[in-house]
Amino acid sequence: GAVVSQHPSRVICKSGTSVKIECRSLDFQATTMFWYRQFPKQSLMLMATSNEGSKATYEQGVEKDKFLINHASLTLSTLTVTSAHPEDSSFYICSARRGRLDGYTFGSGTRLTVV
Amino acid sequence: DQQVKQNSPSLSVQEGRISILNCDYTNSMFDYFLWYKKYPAEGPTFLISISSIKDKNEDGRFTVFLNKSAKHLSLHIVPSQPGDSAVYFCAATSNSGYALNFGKGTSLLVTP
Numbered sequence: 001g002a003v004v005s006q007h008p009s010r011v012i013c014k015s016g017t018s019v020k021i022e023c024r025s026l027d028f029q030a031t032t033m034f035w036y037r038q039f040p041k042q043s044l045m046l047m048a049t050s051n052e053g054s055k056a057t058y059e060q061g062v063e064k065d066k067f068l069i070n071h072a073s074l075t076l077s078t079l080t081v082t083s084a085h086p087e088d089s090s091f092y093i094c095s096a097r098r099g100r101l102d103g104y105t106f107g108s109g110t111r112l113t114v115v
Numbered sequence: 116d117q118q119v120k121q122n123s124p125s126l127s128v129q130e131g132r133i134s135i136l137n138c139d140y141t142n143s144m145f146d147y148f149l150w151y152k153k154y155p156a157e158g159p160t161f162l163i164s165i166s167s168i169k170d171k172n173e174d175g176r177f178t179v180f181l182n183k184s185a186k187h188l189s190l191h192i193v194p195s196q197p198g199d200s201a202v203y204f205c206a207a208t209s210n211s212g213y214a215l216n217f218g219k220g221t222s223l224l225v226t227p
Contacts, residue, residue: 006158041219041220091156095214104149104215106151109156
């Protein structure tokens with residue numbers, strides 16, 4: 001089946017630094033990938049839609065200059081949290097869809113802690 | 116604005132009994148619904164889905180029911196097993212294939 005690999009699974013960084021999270025579709029090409037964020041006991045909230053070869057589409061309230069998304073190839077999208085602050089600490093998950101509507105596959109997530 | 120709602124944050128069921136997880140949605144454009152199972156610090160894994168042209172879909176112990184007029188769907192797990200203990204997310208999308216809209220999840224605990 002479709003596999004989406006997300007790295008790192010866990011990262012701790014200092015305030016003010018930037019962190020890059022990678023999302024790779026291992027056995028299929030994904031022209032579109034999605035980035036979600038989950039707070040404790042909350043829903044997965046869509047942050048942005050990553051489109052290969054073009055600019056990402058950000059949801060309302062998501063700062064595009066803070067959460068930089070790059071989708072340079074059909075198998076790789078990256079999310080960079082710039083100038084991270086403690087309030088950016090969260091669980092970030094990427095997703096890619098392969099074919100059918102039930103073909104959404106999720107990465108294993110990245111737990112970001114900003115100290 | 117939460118377009119997919121799961122109003123029960125948690126549910127406890129005895130092993131062998133039926134687990135019923137509920138989900139409501141507000142956007143009438145949604146026409147495809149999915150259930151995901153999620154463990155802590157992991158990404159969601161797909162369980163079962165249903166299209167709006169159906170009112171029931173069954174896969175082994177899992178059945179999803181859709182009531183379009185009520186904008187309500189439910190996931191039935193029969194019989195429930197301890198390994199089913201996890202957080203279950205309801206998600207909705209449209210056939211245009213945009214991103215999924217998730218509910219807040221229901222934490223299911225199946226006790227022996």
